[in-house]
Amino acid sequence: MHAFLSGISLVCFVASYAVALALEASRPLFRSAVRSMLLVGFAAAGLLAHSLFLGWRAVTEPAVPLSSPFDWYLLAAWLLAAGYLWLTLANPRTPVGLFLLPVILLLVGAAQLSSRAPFPQNPATQAWGVIHGIFNLAASVSVALGAVAGLMWLIQAGRLARKRAPLQGFRMPSLERLAAITARSPGIAAWTAAAGFASGMVLNAVNKQRGLLETVPWTDPVVLRMGALVVWLIVADALAHAVRRRPDGGRLTAWLALVSLGVLTASILWGLFGATRHGVPPTRPAPAAIDEAAA
Amino acid sequence: MTLALVGGTHRTVPLDLRERLAFSAEQAAEALTRFRDRFPGSEGVLLSTCNRVEFYAAAVDAAPPPAEQIVCFLAECRGIDASLLVPVLSREHDEAVVRHLFSVTSGLDSMVLGEPQILAQVKQAWALAQESRTGGPLTGEMFQAALRTAKRVTTETALGRERISIPSVAVADFASGVFERFDDKRVVLLGAGKMAAETLRYLRAAGARDVTVLNRTAGRAVELAARLGARPGRFEELSGELAIADLVISTTGATEPLVTLDLFRQVEPAREGRPLVVLDLAVPRDFDPRIGSLPGVWLYAIDDLAAACAANRTRRQREMPAALAIVDEETRRFMGDLHHRSTAPVIEQLKAGWSETGEAELTRLFRRLPELEAAEQAEIRQAFERYAAKLLHPPLASLRNESRSGPPHGLLDALKRLFDLQD
Numbered sequence: 001m002h003a004f005l006s007g008i009s010l011v012c013f014v015a016s017y018a019v020a021l022a023l024e025a026s027r028p029l030f031r032s033a034v035r036s037m038l039l040v041g042f043a044a045a046g047l048l049a050h051s052l053f054l055g056w057r058a059v060t061e062p063a064v065p066l067s068s069p070f071d072w073y074l075l076a077a078w079l080l081a082a083g084y085l086w087l088t089l090a091n092p093r094t095p096v097g098l099f100l101l102p103v104i105l106l107l108v109g110a111a112q113l114s115s116r117a118p119f120p121q122n123p124a125t126q127a128w129g130v131i132h133g134i135f136n137l138a139a140s141v142s143v144a145l146g147a148v149a150g151l152m153w154l155i156q157a158g159r160l161a162r163k164r165a166p167l168q169g170f171r172m173p174s175l176e177r178l179a180a181i182t183a184r185s186p187g188i189a190a191w192t193a194a195a196g197f198a199s200g201m202v203l204n205a206v207n208k209q210r211g212l213l214e215t216v217p218w219t220d221p222v223v224l225r226m227g228a229l230v231v232w233l234i235v236a237d238a239l240a241h242a243v244r245r246r247p248d249g250g251r252l253t254a255w256l257a258l259v260s261l262g263v264l265t266a267s268i269l270w271g272l273f274g275a276t277r278h279g280v281p282p283t284r285p286a287p288a289a290i291d292e293a294a295a
Numbered sequence: 296m297t298l299a300l301v302g303g304t305h306r307t308v309p310l311d312l313r314e315r316l317a318f319s320a321e322q323a324a325e326a327l328t329r330f331r332d333r334f335p336g337s338e339g340v341l342l343s344t345c346n347r348v349e350f351y352a353a354a355v356d357a358a359p360p361p362a363e364q365i366v367c368f369l370a371e372c373r374g375i376d377a378s379l380l381v382p383v384l385s386r387e388h389d390e391a392v393v394r395h396l397f398s399v400t401s402g403l404d405s406m407v408l409g410e411p412q413i414l415a416q417v418k419q420a421w422a423l424a425q426e427s428r429t430g431g432p433l434t435g436e437m438f439q440a441a442l443r444t445a446k447r448v449t450t451e452t453a454l455g456r457e458r459i460s461i462p463s464v465a466v467a468d469f470a471s472g473v474f475e476r477f478d479d480k481r482v483v484l485l486g487a488g489k490m491a492a493e494t495l496r497y498l499r500a501a502g503a504r505d506v507t508v509l510n511r512t513a514g515r516a517v518e519l520a521a522r523l524g525a526r527p528g529r530f531e532e533l534s535g536e537l538a539i540a541d542l543v544i545s546t547t548g549a550t551e552p553l554v555t556l557d558l559f560r561q562v563e564p565a566r567e568g569r570p571l572v573v574l575d576l577a578v579p580r581d582f583d584p585r586i587g588s589l590p591g592v593w594l595y596a597i598d599d600l601a602a603a604c605a606a607n608r609t610r611r612q613r614e615m616p617a618a619l620a621i622v623d624e625e626t627r628r629f630m631g632d633l634h635h636r637s638t639a640p641v642i643e644q645l646k647a648g649w650s651e652t653g654e655a656e657l658t659r660l661f662r663r664l665p666e667l668e669a670a671e672q673a674e675i676r677q678a679f680e681r682y683a684a685k686l687l688h689p690p691l692a693s694l695r696n697e698s699r700s701g702p703p704h705g706l707l708d709a710l711k712r713l714f715d716l717q718d
Contacts, residue, residue: 031453156472163599165468165607168453175570176475245568247591 005056008049014108016046017081017101024097027169036092043085043097050078067118072133073111077104079141093171099148110268128203135196136226139189139233143257143264146185150257153178153250179250182257186240189260190233197230225267232263297358297433297633300392301365302342302349303384305406312383316373318343320423326372327427333368334360338431340424340438344416346406347399351392353433362386393437394626400441401448402455403618408611409454414445437629444625451621452614457607461600462490465574466497468603470542473572473593477503480541483528484508485553487519488546490576495523495544507536511547534558538565542572545581553581559589566591574600627699635698641707642691644716649683 020042023035054074061067084100119129156172166172200216200223208215216223236256243249308316318326323341330339337360338353350369352359360368366384370377387395395404400417402409421438424430430438449455458464474480482503484491487510495506506525510516513529520527528536537543537554547553559582573594575582580596587594657679661672690710697703710716 031451033450160469160472160593163469163595163603165457165464165603166472168456168610172472174471174475175473247563247566247568247570247589249568249591250570251590 005052006060008053008056010053010108010112013046013049013053013081014105016042016049017104017108020046020097021101021105024095024101027095027098028167031168039097040085040088040092043081043088047078047081047085050074050081054078061118067129067133068116069114069119070111070116071118072137073107073114076137076140076144077107077111079137080104080107080144083145091173093169094173095170096148096152099151100144103144103148125203125206128199128206132196132199132203135192135199139193139196139229140264142185142189142192143233143260146182146189146257147261149178149181149185150254153182153254154258157251157254175250179253182250182253183240183244185257186233186237186253186260190230190237193226193230193233197226200226221270225270229263229267233260236260297353297355298389298392298437299352299359299362299365300349300387300395301352301362301369301384302347303380304349304404305346307385308348308383312375312379313346313348315375316348316369316380317345318348318373320419322372323420323423324427326369327424327429329372330368331427331429334364337429338424338434339429340420340434342399342417342420344413347404349399351396351434351437353431353437355431355433362388390626390630393440393629394622396437396441397444397622397625398619400445401618401622402445403448403615403622407459408608409457409614411449411455414442417441417445433633436632440625440629444622447621447625448618452617454611454614454618457610459604459608459611460493461576461597461604462494462497464603464607465494465576465595465600466501469593469595469600470498470572470574471501473570474541477501477542480505481539482506483536483540483543484519484523484525485533485543485545485581486510486547486577487515488548488576491544491546492519492523494574494576495525498542498544499524503542507540509533509536534562537562537571540571541569542574543582544574544576546576547581549577549581550579552579552583554583554586556583556585559583559586559592563589576600630701631699634702635695637702638694638698638707641710641716642694645687645690645710645714648714648716649687653679653683 020039023039023042026032026035054071057071080100081104084097084104087094087096087100152172153175156175156178159166159172160175172178204216236259240253240256243252246252303313303316305313318341323343326341327339330337330341334352336354336357338355340351342349342351348369350365352365363381366380366386367377369375369384370380396417398404400414402411402413405413417438421430421434424434458467470477477498480503482495482498482505484495484506487508495503498506506520506523507528508516508520508523508525509528509530509532510519511530513527516527516530519525533553537559545553568591570591570593573582573586573592575594575596578597582594582596584594584596586592657676660675661667667675690706694703694706694710697706
């Protein structure tokens with residue numbers, strides 16, 4: 001069993017998701033009685049392998065479970081994959097995977113490029129670290145879902161404006177439903193991102209006060225990018241509220257959701273390739289460690 | 296020949312003659328009873344719809360009634376001069392009958408390609424034949440196979456998926472693309488056109504409850520609202536109704552647009568950005584087409600919907616080759632089974648003969664070897680049976696293969712002569 005679980009790699013679920021994506025893309029090309037079954041089968045197999053992979057890491061890693069940037073991206077991808085499977089089972093004729101699966105695969109790609117080392121921890125600040133991570137995760141998932149719904153809104157509106165009947169196997173949800181998701185996502189994303197940022201500040205302050213771990217300066221790229229993301233999401237939410245009663249409110253909100261995903265992506269890329277003190281082990285030993293060494 | 300078909304459709308029989316030839320359910324039952332008395336030993340199924348009257352006849356051990364007799368029989372049942380029917384009713388035999396029935400049941404021969412009602416009508420026709428005791432094993436298998444074929448065509452092709460009537464396209468492809476649900480939407484019906492009522496029927500099925508009818512003639516609005524289970528409104532309050540409507544269906548006979556761009560611009564602020572779907576089914580149009588370019592307004596004129604219907608019809612046509620391939624495959628399978636079944640008496644004789652010979656040899660052998668125990672005798676018996684089965688397998692497999700391409704008369708004759716089998 002150990003050998004089986006430890007043998008599950010990123011390739012297992014990436015391949016399953018990729019096959020599911022190819023099957024989704026084939027919807028308008030030809031009809032098939034077995035495609036839905038295959039699609040759900042590959043998505044479920046991918047999600048199972050994904051879950052086992054995360055579960056194995058949570059059990060075997062010595063630190064707090066899933067506390068590295070690598071795990072964080074995979075957890076975000078897992079949440080979206082679970083959402084995708086649920087939506088596909090509930091609405092088998094809607095090609096939601098065509099929009100969600102690329103985001104999931106990009107998140108797994110980002111995980112592959114990021115560090116597998118857990119963020120440095122101290123029992124005194126562990127709870128704040130978990131809160132910080134959960135809020136940031138919720139904000140990212142909310143932005144991604146909002147952007148997917150926004151893109152689907154624009155495609156559906158384009159089809160309705162061109163007065164074309166839906167393509168075979170490519171029936172989108174209604175504008176009303178998609179607009180409801182895009183309208184809610186900036187608010188949820190803004191509040192959770194703000195909470196994530198605030199909990200990060202608390203975490204940093206506690207570290208600094210107690211001299212536990214390396215603190216992150218205000219000028220650190222991660223602080224700047226997260227700050228910029230929070231500001232943008234608050235602005236986007238305010239704009240979404242402002243245009244709510246305009247006839248073109250649905251379209252503007254859809255675009256806002258897409259821009260939010262762009263800002264989030266830029267933020268992630270900045271985090272992946274920029275120099276930062278965020279999540280870096282301390283360069284000097286913590287006072288507790290010095291005391292222990294002296295003893 | 297075991298299967299025969301005599302019938303006419305909208306393509307071959309003029310409407311006035313088709314109307315006279317059509318059978319009601321009672322008339323069909325009566326005709327089938329008469330058929331049973333007239334042609335004992337034959338099976339018969341009568342399919343009568345708006346667009347076709349077809350009589351399927353079959354006989355297991357003999358030929359079914361000749362086509363000319365069936366034509367005369369149908370003419371007699373409906374009191375029509377048979378000479379009128381002779382030139383317009385087509386006649387088919389055997390495989391062509393099966394292929395035709397499979398196509399008809401799958402909606403491939405319908406006036407509206409892929410329409411699903413024919414399936415229910417075929418089921419009813421078969422049920423009536425059973426009740427009238429004219430349905431038999433052969434027609435039973437053929438009709439069951441036809442229903443299976445129709446199911447395959449429905450699930451394996453998109454033939455029946457695309458909507459092709461204007462009201463259904465308007466609601467399912469466009470209004471449902473904008474709104475998730477209709478039970479909380481306000482629908483306004485402008486005018487009293489027949490298509491508006493039909494569109495409203497689809498909207499009701501989708502959940503629409505709040506419907507207001509506006510008509511220039513107040514009495515007509517009240518009457519129409521009562522008939523449609525809607526609320527009558529005052530035509531003078533058109534602007535107010537537009538301000539609160541989510542969906543407007545318009546079918547007035549007005550010669551100028553009722554809702555101009557200026558009028559709509561005045562109404563627009565009161566709408567507070569809510570989307571509006573307009574199904575303008577009137578000719579000339581009731582809504583200025585420029586309104587459709589305003590954000591939040593989804594305006595569909597009759598031509599837009601007709602174009603979408605035409606596109607859907609083309610898509611249905613594209614599914615025809617796949618549907619015909621299924622019909623062809625199922626027809627070959629059915630005919631193969633039918634032909635193979637005709638070999639059953641020969642096969643049974645052949646098996647019985649071998650079994651009899653084997654049993655005689657075993658009896659002789661066991662008499663010579665009395666020391667054999669029961670278990671040993673059983674082993675030897677099994678070996679004999681296996682040997683016989685293996686020897687019989689190649690000729691039986693050849694018979695089955697030959698049946699796929701038609702009745703295997705040649706092989707049957709050869710077997711009869713080789714093994715001295717009696718007819």
